[in-house]
Amino acid sequence: MVFILMLFNSIHFLFFLPVVFILYWFVTNQRLRLQNILLLGSSYFFYACWNWRFMLLLIFSTILDYFTAIQIARSEKRKFRLFWFWLSISVNLGFLGFFKYYNFFANSFSDFLTSVGLHTDMWALQVILPVGISFYTFHGLSYVIDIYKKKIGPEKNFIDYALFVCFFPLLVAGPIERATHLLPQIKSKRVFKRSQAIDGLRQILWGFFKKIVIADGCAVYVASIFGDTSHNLGSTNLLGAVFFAVQIYCDFSGYSDIALGVAKLFGIDLLRNFAFPYFSRDIAEFWRRWHISLSSWFKDYLYIPLGGSKVGTAKKIRNVFLIFIVSGFWHGANWTFIFWGMLNALFILPSIFFERNRKNIEIAGQGKIFPSVREFASILITFAMTVFAWIFFRSASMSGAFNFISRIFSRSLFAEPAVVVQKYFLLYIFGFFLVEWLGRTEQFAISNLNRKMPLIARWGLYISLIEIIIASSPISGVPQQFIYFQF
Numbered sequence: 001m002v003f004i005l006m007l008f009n010s011i012h013f014l015f016f017l018p019v020v021f022i023l024y025w026f027v028t029n030q031r032l033r034l035q036n037i038l039l040l041g042s043s044y045f046f047y048a049c050w051n052w053r054f055m056l057l058l059i060f061s062t063i064l065d066y067f068t069a070i071q072i073a074r075s076e077k078r079k080f081r082l083f084w085f086w087l088s089i090s091v092n093l094g095f096l097g098f099f100k101y102y103n104f105f106a107n108s109f110s111d112f113l114t115s116v117g118l119h120t121d122m123w124a125l126q127v128i129l130p131v132g133i134s135f136y137t138f139h140g141l142s143y144v145i146d147i148y149k150k151k152i153g154p155e156k157n158f159i160d161y162a163l164f165v166c167f168f169p170l171l172v173a174g175p176i177e178r179a180t181h182l183l184p185q186i187k188s189k190r191v192f193k194r195s196q197a198i199d200g201l202r203q204i205l206w207g208f209f210k211k212i213v214i215a216d217g218c219a220v221y222v223a224s225i226f227g228d229t230s231h232n233l234g235s236t237n238l239l240g241a242v243f244f245a246v247q248i249y250c251d252f253s254g255y256s257d258i259a260l261g262v263a264k265l266f267g268i269d270l271l272r273n274f275a276f277p278y279f280s281r282d283i284a285e286f287w288r289r290w291h292i293s294l295s296s297w298f299k300d301y302l303y304i305p306l307g308g309s310k311v312g313t314a315k316k317i318r319n320v321f322l323i324f325i326v327s328g329f330w331h332g333a334n335w336t337f338i339f340w341g342m343l344n345a346l347f348i349l350p351s352i353f354f355e356r357n358r359k360n361i362e363i364a365g366q367g368k369i370f371p372s373v374r375e376f377a378s379i380l381i382t383f384a385m386t387v388f389a390w391i392f393f394r395s396a397s398m399s400g401a402f403n404f405i406s407r408i409f410s411r412s413l414f415a416e417p418a419v420v421v422q423k424y425f426l427l428y429i430f431g432f433f434l435v436e437w438l439g440r441t442e443q444f445a446i447s448n449l450n451r452k453m454p455l456i457a458r459w460g461l462y463i464s465l466i467e468i469i470i471a472s473s474p475i476s477g478v479p480q481q482f483i484y485f486q487f
Contacts, residue, residue, distance in 0.1 A: 200264030
């Protein structure tokens with residue numbers, strides 16, 4: 001039974017957050033144990049608002065990893081360490097596989113049998129995907145793997161460990177935290193810092209603008225264009241593909257900004273998840289800047305253990321394709337996600353082979369207002385490749401994606417799009433990317449405005465953003481879910 005939608009952009013969360021904030025700083029008297037108990041209880045309540053039954057799965061997974069990690073550290077014999085290690089890994093991946101991939105494998109196997117002339121009825125279950133399972137499972141996996149590799153010691157305080165797994169800002173859509181980064185903060189005394197709280201509020205505001213104004217605005221056009229592609233003009237499909245690229249970035253990075261900003265209100269710094277990826281000059285740079293916590297997770301726990309790029313050519317190709325196929329599959333049980341991952345593997349392979357994947361480390365246009373012509377061209381090419389790949393990510397089927405693309409590469413590409421986009425919305429998008437470009441050296445676009453703008457101008461910007469957010473909010477009062485909640 002779902003009680004309420006505890007979305008960041010819901011009225012429920014706007015009541016929930018101040019209550020927890022006041023209790024955290026003014027009622028606990030800054031006693032660390034009470035603060036952590038409060039945050040843990042608030043996180044469980046936050047998750048239970050989605051579905052209390054799945055909260056039991058979250059708690060079970062937490063207890064399993066907490067217990068097995070201690071047993072791994074205690075075991076002197078390798079066979080016992082392996083037993084507890086694989087118990088945790090297999091149970092966690094088993095739950096993730098069942099809830100997320102059962103119907104995908106059942107349907108794919110049934111289709112295969114049908115294709116060879118064997119007709120069978122596979123059991124199709126109405127499996128509901130527990131929100132956030134991909135994220136909190138990876139929290140636990142990284143912790144257990146680090147314990148097994150003796151990179152860290154086991155956490156003996158269950159409250160502290162449970163809070164690391166399910167701290168509510170990151171619980172349902174990341175960032176995917178590491179025990180080495182978050183647990184020390186959970187175990188350390190936190191003192192309210194006005195500058196940190198203001199920075200958090202500023203980041204929350206920018207996250208809301210990204211989500212409610214830009215992402216949700218694009219979503220209307222994207223849903224219309226991708227909903228019926230059979231009669232669309234090529235120019236209309238191209239517009240839809242570009243708008244989806246903008247939508248998914250603003251939706252997901254908007255969530256991450258709100259999550260990081262909320263955590264700052266409680267004196268906690270979470271891992272950065274986005275670093276202006278659409279200003280990347282090649283695909284390798286893009287993946288260093290997009291969903292950073294997931295990319296680095298796969299790099300550290302899959303790519304490098306397989307040898308990374310320091311192996312022979314055949315294994316190098318294998319490693320690149322494996323990490324991107326797994327990344328695609330992590331996003332969802334559909335061949336479109338797998339193909340999206342394979343496309344990105346193809347895009348990045350040349351830079352891996354010619355050892356140019358670390359070429360663009362510095363920020364584009366470093367120290368300049370405008371990028372060079374070469375940089376601008378590289379950014380456009382990289383963005384075009386990314387937009388092309390996003391078509392498969394957004395499409396419901398492979399045939400739908402290829403049909404969508406075939407319409408783009410037709411003569412109708414040069415016709416006027418059949419969708420009328422409001423001029424004020426185009427102005428919002430232009431203004432958004434302008435602000436992002438000017439703030440690309442910061443942790444988020446409007447960070448440190450106190451150094452860049454006088455007080456009156458700064459508050460004028462804040463008030464303008466708030467007014468635009470309110471004006472863009474749905475009249476019905478029903479908030480739009482974040483895209484990554486389905487993953």
